[in-house]
Amino acid sequence: xxxxxxxxxxxxxxxxxxxxxxxRHGYAIMSEVExxxxxxxxxxxxxxxxxxxxxxxxxxxxxxxxRPDPHLDDQRRRYYRLTPGGRAMVASEVRRLDAVVSSAxxxxxxxxxx
Amino acid sequence: MNRHERAFRRLVRLYPAGFRARYEDQMVGxxxxxxxxxxxxxxxxxxxxxxxxxxxxLVTTAPEQHLRKDGPVLQPVEPANAPxxxxxxxxxxxAVVIASVPVPLWIVLWILAPGFVExxxxxxxxxxxxxxxxxxxxxxxxxxxxxxxxxxxARTVGIALGAVxxxxxxxxxxxxxxxxxxxxxxxxAGAT
Numbered sequence: 001x002x003x004x005x006x007x008x009x010x011x012x013x014x015x016x017x018x019x020x021x022x023x024r025h026g027y028a029i030m031s032e033v034e035x036x037x038x039x040x041x042x043x044x045x046x047x048x049x050x051x052x053x054x055x056x057x058x059x060x061x062x063x064x065x066x067r068p069d070p071h072l073d074d075q076r077r078r079y080y081r082l083t084p085g086g087r088a089m090v091a092s093e094v095r096r097l098d099a100v101v102s103s104a105x106x107x108x109x110x111x112x113x114x
Numbered sequence: 115m116n117r118h119e120r121a122f123r124r125l126v127r128l129y130p131a132g133f134r135a136r137y138e139d140q141m142v143g144x145x146x147x148x149x150x151x152x153x154x155x156x157x158x159x160x161x162x163x164x165x166x167x168x169x170x171x172l173v174t175t176a177p178e179q180h181l182r183k184d185g186p187v188l189q190p191v192e193p194a195n196a197p198x199x200x201x202x203x204x205x206x207x208x209a210v211v212i213a214s215v216p217v218p219l220w221i222v223l224w225i226l227a228p229g230f231v232e233x234x235x236x237x238x239x240x241x242x243x244x245x246x247x248x249x250x251x252x253x254x255x256x257x258x259x260x261x262x263x264x265x266x267x268a269r270t271v272g273i274a275l276g277a278v279x280x281x282x283x284x285x286x287x288x289x290x291x292x293x294x295x296x297x298x299x300x301x302x303a304g305a306t
Contacts, residue, residue: 046141053136
């Protein structure tokens with residue numbers, strides 16, 4: 001288990017997972033995070049864009065140059081995608097969380113006495 | 115652009131200029147999308163909830179952008195080094211909520227009751243070359259921000275409650291009393 005590596009903050013992890021393998025703009029990221037967490041985490045503009053700024057600085061995220069047709073989209077929107085480093089970080093987090101879940105599931109969810 | 119978006123764009127000015135240059139339009143666009151969702155949700159309180167959520171988010175993130183321009187996106191795994199979040203006692207959580215009140219309260223008063231805050235901008239009385247009321251409210255804002263940061267990061271309940279008692283409550287008193295105080299000063303000066 002990669003226990004000595006730093007972990008992502010909650011907002012950062014959810015934003016990276018919400019973007020996934022494609023490209024998303026701020027509103028799509030916010031909506032996806034809300035859906036992923038069943039409404040438990042609703043990102044407001046301040047938290048979303050300060051975290052995006054940090055993810056860009058950390059090299060985990062990049063802004064794409066591609067823009068959709070101006071007639072089809074709000075021109076204020078910018079699209080973001082994961083960098084290879086961002087994908088590696090998400091993979092590392094998934095492995096770490098998977099180990100935690102696998103360890104806890106037998107007694108926390110399945111109800112066994114361990 | 116409707117009045118909600120205009121008010122939000124005004125509030126975005128609380129972030130540092132460099133941050134605004136890159137993200138202001140995106141933030142306003144996102145707020146407009148959220149506003150549209152709230153209006154079409156069918157709940158009469160949805161827009162109010164959006165504003166409360168947005169204002170709390172604003173007072174949380176704007177000071178951090180000024181204080182530490184690039185906060186961490188990573189956190190240590192070791193509990194001893196982990197930030198003191200998510201483990202607050204109920205009393206400390208209450209203190210953090212109370213400490214979050216002054217700045218949003220001032221903004222809400224400014225938006226919903228402009229007549230109440232208007233005397234703050236009268237000049238004279240002046241202080242440091244600015245309307246005295248503005249200087250006092252700015253001081254209250256500094257007190258409130260430090261109160262909130264201290265309550266949020268306090269490692270003991272005592273420190274959190276002390277932050278509320280000595281920073282948040284004085285800030286609240288200044289916010290509520292200053293407009294009336296300025297009016298009294300103006301009237302007394304006018305009478306003499």
